[in-house]
Amino acid sequence: MYARGLRRRKAMFGEADVEQRMAAAGEFGAPLQNIINAYVYGDVWERSGLSGDIRSLVMLGITAASGKPAEFRVHAKGALANGCTKEQVQDVLLLVAMYCGVPAAIETNRIAAEIFGEASASDPAA
Amino acid sequence: MYARGLRRRKAMFGEADVEQRMAAAGEFGAPLQNIINAYVYGDVWERSGLSGDIRSLVMLGITAASGKPAEFRVHAKGALANGCTKEQVQDVLLLVAMYCGVPAAIETNRIAAEIFGEASASDPAA
Amino acid sequence: MYARGLRRRKAMFGEADVEQRMAAAGEFGAPLQNIINAYVYGDVWERSGLSGDIRSLVMLGITAASGKPAEFRVHAKGALANGCTKEQVQDVLLLVAMYCGVPAAIETNRIAAEIFGEASASDPAA
Amino acid sequence: MYARGLRRRKAMFGEADVEQRMAAAGEFGAPLQNIINAYVYGDVWERSGLSGDIRSLVMLGITAASGKPAEFRVHAKGALANGCTKEQVQDVLLLVAMYCGVPAAIETNRIAAEIFGEASASDPAA
């Protein structure tokens, strides 16, 4: 499962990025990287119930709702690689705004705007 | 927007259910019902970026991730009405397990099992 | 601080209620009751920066935002005792709806409607 | 509602700040800005149940309790514009400390100290 998951991570997020992250985690982070590679990407992401684009849209909702903007950024790049459109991501974030509150949508909207191709910079709040 | 949103809610969750909820909310809850009917269902749910089934799957991820099982139950029923399959919902909940932790998945798995057609009863934890 | 805080709790929530809670907490809960009586009510609630009604409105926002409906119920009763009006509580919950999402507002709206004098019953969701 | 809400935002947070944020959000963020301007500031903030200063104090409690320090910063500036005092904000944050835990109070105390006129810098933790 570990090898299969690592291949999927590299295909989705880019080989250089993933290798840099794993090197940075070092020996201390090796057991956690095993969970991520083998169980998360090697098992759960391999299931056939959801297509890649739908899975990515659900991930954007989950990471925005749980207040994890750094992880949202990773999966916004994955969503682009999996073929999600700008309109789909906008609509996910409007659900986040109404069901988790506008602050959760503001911080992730800024990230998504960077990755989905416009809006230079910062939309901190208000 | 209010009338349009109310029609959508009734189509998705059932007329009797929605009318009972709105009666129960009473005069005190009227301003909140206006936000729900007009802004949430009359505006955000009317957008065309996401199809009904994908929107429902994202909603299951969002409500599970934000720790709102009562709202998850409502949207699990909506997911069934919008044509989501058992396999899709299972896969959403495995993402929840890995990205939000198993307790969030356990409490929503029990609800989804009730609504998606098997498993009689309670799967409290462990 | 303990005696002063306990007096304040009884004045705000009712003597019988507070005594029943403290008896139920038993010996196991005594150190936590000390924190609640001495530090929370005997110190923080005794400060003069906020009047009682404003303090109660802030408490409703805090407990709704942090997803603690049982504690919201206690402080909704305290808000009534401290002279807050129905219109004030409605407006706090609409801020909760927009800044924390509608599920957080739905679960607390149902409780507030019971305590602020109308709406018999349940407004579970949607 | 959109025009009215935008006027209120500019009055409370400053015209230059709001225009910079909206420009940064770009086309991608336009639907979210519509929710913020029309529904949040053009509707909910226009209600008469709460005066401006009380509304700001509740907002500080809500944004601190829900772990959104960037949004807390925006509303701390709004609280200053709406006439809240240093003593009021201190007391809100002590409620946050006791009801949401000291880490939530530490990160927002640092921000509030900057805005309410003293404390140069960083109070990270402990």
Next chain:
Amino acid sequence: MYARGLRRRKAMFGEADVEQRMAAAGEFGAPLQNIINAYVYGDVWERSGLSGDIRSLVMLGITAASGKPAEFRVHAKGALANGCTKEQVQDVLLLVAMYCGVPAAIETNRIAAEIFGEASASDPAA
């Protein structure tokens, strides 16, 4: 890992309890039960870095801090089976009170008091 994890769960929480939970989860919940048995109990709980009693005390802190009282109850029983003392659990909950706020400590204190041998009943709040 699945068989090993299932053995551990049964040893810690009781055979009848675990079998009842797994039966209740049904076919729908089988993939989630696989994660729980194989990855959580068959891998992570088998690691040697923490003794059983320390692991249980950390679990009580984690489940209380993340607002999952049903899961806290399961692990409070596990803590008793793993030899934790009443004084240890009390001290964990006082840390929860100060670092996550008193509401999180109140709801879990009530559960722990039931399991750690006194206090009949309910300590809802205040």
Next chain:
Amino acid sequence: MYARGLRRRKAMFGEADVEQRMAAAGEFGAPLQNIINAYVYGDVWERSGLSGDIRSLVMLGITAASGKPAEFRVHAKGALANGCTKEQVQDVLLLVAMYCGVPAAIETNRIAAEIFGEASASDPAA
């Protein structure tokens, strides 16, 4: 309690660090520093139910689970001072991964790797 708690903080986190934080908090933060010094470190941390190393491991679980990485960093330094081992901290973070989700473990693993002696740098996500 204040003087006793301040001594403990300085012993655990270093005198220079604590003095710098308290100076930075200024007059505005003085009431919050009183809660931290007197109630948290002067009372709760003085209790005898937990040894220093176990208390630190529980604190790492609590601060990781509640999404407070800045506070996690402070207590990771405290855990080192209290004699916790790298293997213990790794195992706490694997529990966090499975019970709170991998994003919570990723952000705290990066911090712990810095403090517990290896891994140069950044392990942002994926």
